[in-house]
Structures are given as C-alpha cells and as structure tokens.
Amino acid sequence: KAGVTQTPRYLIKTRGQQVTLSCSPISGHRSVSWYQQTPGQGLQFLFEYFSETQRNKGNFPGRFSGRQFSNSRSEMNVSTLELGDSALYLCASSSNLGQGNTGELFFGEGSRLTVL
Amino acid sequence: AQSVTQPDIHITVSEGASLELRCNYSYGATPYLFWYVQSPGQGLQLLLKYFSGDTLVQGIKGFEAEFKRSQSSFNLRKPSVHWSDAAEYFCAVGRPYGGATNKLIFGTGTLLAVQP
Numbered sequence: 001k002a003g004v005t006q007t008p009r010y011l012i013k014t015r016g017q018q019v020t021l022s023c024s025p026i027s028g029h030r031s032v033s034w035y036q037q038t039p040g041q042g043l044q045f046l047f048e049y050f051s052e053t054q055r056n057k058g059n060f061p062g063r064f065s066g067r068q069f070s071n072s073r074s075e076m077n078v079s080t081l082e083l084g085d086s087a088l089y090l091c092a093s094s095s096n097l098g099q100g101n102t103g104e105l106f107f108g109e110g111s112r113l114t115v116l
Numbered sequence: 117a118q119s120v121t122q123p124d125i126h127i128t129v130s131e132g133a134s135l136e137l138r139c140n141y142s143y144g145a146t147p148y149l150f151w152y153v154q155s156p157g158q159g160l161q162l163l164l165k166y167f168s169g170d171t172l173v174q175g176i177k178g179f180e181a182e183f184k185r186s187q188s189s190f191n192l193r194k195p196s197v198h199w200s201d202a203a204e205y206f207c208a209v210g211r212p213y214g215g216a217t218n219k220l221i222f223g224t225g226t227l228l229a230v231q232p
C-alpha cells in the first residue's frame with residue numbers, strides 16, 4: 001500500500017510569490033491534515049479536511065489556504081510568501097474522523113519550502 | 117491551555133544503553149497521547165499511542181511508554197538503544213477517538229544522538 005505522497009519535495013520561491021503544495025493520502029483514507037514544521041516554532045497545525053470540508057483550522061493568517069478534492073487528495077496554497085514561511089510542510093492522512101477513528105496519522109515526507 | 121513539554125532538547129546515549137525521553141502535557145480532557153519519530157529528511161512515524169487501559173504501552177522498534185496521570189507525563193523508554201535509533205522524537209497530545217478532529221499538539225522534540 002503506497003504511503004502519503006507529497007509533491008514537490010523541494011522548492012524555492014521569492015518573497016511575494018505564491019506556492020501550491022499537493023498531498024495524496026493513503027488509498028482509502030478520507031481525512032487529510034497539514035502541519036508546518038520550523039526550527040523555531042516546531043510542528044504547528046494548519047488545517048484538517050474530511051470529505052472535502054475543512055473541519056479544523058490552526059492559527060495561521062489567511063494567506064494560508066487549502067482544499068480537498070473528491071478523491072481525498074489535498075492541496076494547500078500560500079500566497080504573498082514571506083521569509084518566515086520557509087518551512088517543511090507535512091501532510092498526514094488518517095482513515096476517518098468521528099466514531100471509530102483511531103487517530104493515527106500517517107505522515108508524508110514533506111515539502112520543503114525555501115523563501116528567498 | 118493545551119501544551120506538550122519535552123524538557124530535553126538534545127540527548128546523547130551510548131549504543132546499548134537505556135533511554136528515557138520525557139514528556140509532560142497540559143490538556144483539559146483525558147488526553148490521547150502519542151510518540152512519533154522523525155529521521156532526517158523524513159516524515160513522522162508513529163511509535164506508539166495511549167488511549168486508555170493499561171498505562172504501559174508497547175510500540176514498534178522495542179519502545180514503550182508509561183502514562184502517569186498524577187504527573188501528567190508520558191515518558192518514552194527503550195532498554196537498549198541501537199545506532200539506528202538516532203533521530204528526533206516528538207510527543208503529541210490530542211483527542212481523536214470519537215471526536216471530530218485528528219488535530220495533535222506536538223512538543224518541541226528531543227534530538228537523540230547515539231554514540232558507538
């Protein structure tokens with residue numbers, strides 16, 4: 001069974017640009033979460049999607065957005081990039097939400113964004 | 117406020133020695149607790165989780181953790197460390213089972229180095 005796939009793995013952007021990151025969850029998983037990982041702030045929750053609906057959102061500015069498609073694949077977008085957006089963006093999938101959910105998150109290897 | 121504290125930023129142990137990584141949490145409800153491991157350039161892998169029941173839980177790679185409610189702790193242990201255990205370890209807290217979110221709050225991580 002293939003794991004969580006994130007693309008691209010590495011990218012370099014300049015301030016003011018925008019970026020779109022993609023995440024394909026494990027087959028059959030319906031929930032996708034995104035986390036930002038930086039040396040200073042650690043792992044911070046960005047958003048969570050289930051059945052194409054955003055179920056939870058972290059404390060990030062509106063420049064950070066995301067969506068989930070009917071095949072459970074997810075994208076996140078960061079507009080007007082700032083230097084502080086340089087980070088490893090991790091996507092995690094899980095089988096479900098709600099009753100019966102074990103809460104186990106399966107993480108991808110991440111997309112490392114560098115903003116110059 | 118919900119939070120996770122990992123007081124040790126770096127730990128160095130000799131191969132074959134025992135290991136204990138500390139984790140303390142603050143959470144309003146009865147928490148669900150997780151330990152994840154991250155190797156360089158990789159995503160996070162779940163080592164073990166505690167939902168309820170026996171307070172000593174076994175995980176993969178020979179790791180175990182003990183939940184102590186009175187101390188709000190969930191320390192990770194391994195009796196004999198292998199060189200391949202060198203990685204960063206993250207403690208996390210959430211309440212996914214039966215809930216509407218898989219959001220986890222992560223500690224800042226403990227970087228483990230293993231001396232030959």
